[in-house]
Amino acid sequence: MDISKILEKLYQKLLSKKTKEKSERVILWIALGSFIIHLLIIGLIHFNFITLHEPSNLLKNPIAAIYTPFSFILVYEVYLLIYYLPKSTSTYISKQYEIIALIIIRRLFKDLSDLSLSSNWFNIKNDLQFTYDIIASVFLFYLIYLFRVQRTRVYRTIENSKSHSSSISKFINAKKWIATALVPILLIIAIYSFLTWSIGIFQPLETNAISFKNINNIFFEQFFNILIIADVILLLFSFFHTDEFHKVIRNSGFIISTILIRISFSVSGIINNILIVSAILFGLSILFIHNKFEKKLAEESNEIEE
Secondary structure, three states: OOHHHHHHHHHHHHHOHHHHHHHHHHHHHHHHHHHHHHHHHHHHHHOOOOOOOOOOHHHOOHHHHHHHHHHHHHHHHHHHHHHHOOOOHHHHHHHHHHHHHHHHHHHHHHHHHHOOOOOOHHHOHHHHHHHHHHHHHHHHHHHHHHHHHHHOOOOOOOOOOHHHHHHHHHHHHHHHHHHHHHHHHHHHHHHHHHHHHHHHHHOOOOOOOOOHHHHHHOOHHHHHHHHHHHHHHHHHHHHHHOOOHHHHHHHHHHHHHHHHHHHHOOOOOHHHHHHHHHHHHHHHHHHHHHHHHHHHHHHHHHHHHO
8 A cells, every 4th residue: 555545544543623523522531530530639648548758739739630630631732733733834833832831821720839928929939930920821822812813814825836736735745744653652752751750749759750840841841852853854844845035934933932942841930931932932023024024025926917
């Protein structure tokens, strides 16, 4: 059987609309179940039915239980990112931004469980982190809105030449192959991260367990490494489709934006928030200037036709 046909079948199996809808229902049930289980564990620890050596704050405060279902929803958002990859580059990038914003929202639930309400608010590390995150989440929400506005603006009609259509088709196929390959990678990293995280809860002294200091980075730090590789491959494939300067700059800028997001996982505190905001602000600026190019080229094209 032709390899392209096998890949197409795999793509339809893993990334079809029907699969997306099924995955959504499954994740919602898992999220609901995990929330109830997390609350039960907190209750059992509180009433001394389960004894843990220095349990994490995630197992002390019921508010922190929201963190667990949110984590599963975030994994589904990563699946949606892969789902939209072959359909639109700007939508794919927008999904990256939405995911990192949701990671900060999820972190707020953990921040709430760590709050120390006192007059020394700005001298307490956890309280400061909550302040940084709540301000950053509002700012990111607005930046993502502006990005959505920019990505929906189309100034030029797509050329209908045979060669142009052929190059678009090849580029879309390349994106489908990459997206199909990313799905099993997503599952493997998610399962590995979940198992290692579980070990970190019940056996915190194990050398291989993930530190609770980096709990917000679990899964996403590794997955964004994979995304950077995928983005570079997409950039290289895009040269078969177009060599227009403004599109090359746009695609390269999006990769830099993804790298900045990945670097943000390596730091904490206000530097983490600054890097995330800078990444999205940079991506938004690149798209804004790209659209200015498109508008100018559309005007020039109309002048020639007249």
